[in-house]
Amino acid sequence: MTTIPLLQSLSGLLAGVALIVLLTARFRVHAFFALLLAAVLTGCILGLPAADILASIKSGMGNIIGSLGLLIVLGTTLGLILEHSGSTAVLANYVLQRIGTGKAALTMNMIGYLVGMPIFCDSGFIVLSGLNKALAQRSGVSLMIMASSLATGLYAVHCLMPPHPGITAATVTIHAETGKVMLYGLLIAIPAAAGGYAWSVFAGKRLAAHVSTESAVAPIAAGPSVGMSVLPVAVPILLIATRSLFSLETGVAPSFGLKTVALLGTPEVALSVGILLALTQLKDKVSALLQESAEKAAGILVIIGAGGAFGAILAKADIGSHIAQNQAVAAMGLLLPFLVTALLKTAQGSSTVAIIAAAAIMQPLLPMIGLDSGNGHIICVLAMGAGSMMISHTNDAYFWVISRFSGLEVKDMLRVYSTSTIVMALVSLAGVYVLSRCLPGV
Structure with missing residues (x-):
């Protein structure tokens, strides 16, 4: 009884993604309309009534814009101010002088791992996007490589380490020990990020x-000091990190x-503090820059909102429940929480929603899959964390944050970033498996 709905759900997912790629890459249709049409097509394939499709599109857009809207506007404003004041160029020169051009991408990956511990991946990318673009220009490394x-x-620590909301909620639902999930998650996130x-x-x-950057950029004639350039970026990160540490009590x-x-x-408040600090380095054209920030943010928001609409339609497929009801699949051990979470993530876009929903599905199945022990609970949570990485694509708000803040094409994002999330998920799964062989009682 579940085979036909599952195949129908997967068909809707694949058809929607294929339409997005076709419209954006081949016919150059704006991503907002491509996502909107994909949501309608997928809803039709899933057999949803027209009224339900419209309601899901509206609620999906409203939810994602409500959660990310202010963050996107403030992040865009901070980035433009730093760029206009010369702060990003100063930071790029400083970093390149110490690491060289050959390690620029690796350095950003390591910075992402460290910054991602206390803050959301989308917040971290927005804060660091200006520095990332400046480093790409001055090092000559492809912006696609740098952004990914x-x-x-x-992304690695966002999916695997509390206090990020998804894996934290799963830890509570599965009754796993938070400290050990955090420690093991951080360790597994290292090869995941490297992969x-x-x-x-x-x-x-x-x-x-196809994704070239300007490799020769003239040095800026004047700009703020390195210390004043780094403050608008470092202070928001430190504020968010401090809040996360205190929230663990x-x-x-x-x-x-x-x-x-x-x-x-x-x-949002931390970014506002960063904007105030950055404004101290801006001598003129404040009003014009704020207007440009609002206009640029609006273009990003409509795309992210449409991505939320697409995700809301795909969430109707309820793929995870279909998989969990299959007794043959339920005998797969730690592969089951990984698979259920991966399918939920791929279908509806949010890693947080995917792992929370998967935890609710998996909790009563723990004895069946042999993970009904203290260490087994930890392995189950980490396996779901690995699954929540795969696959980040056009229905994921983070995908569009990366694309819009870096100015990258959808087809290139899918070929590089989306496929990298598959690699990360599989590397993480391998790490969880090795850990399961080392822990007693699993």
């Missing part, structure tokens, strides 16, 4: 001719100080 290297470094970087370099080199009544830390560490 940074994105995969951020994403290695694939980005391998696949990106083949596209270098439980059973403590929030004092005025903790409430202040929580407020300042909210990504």
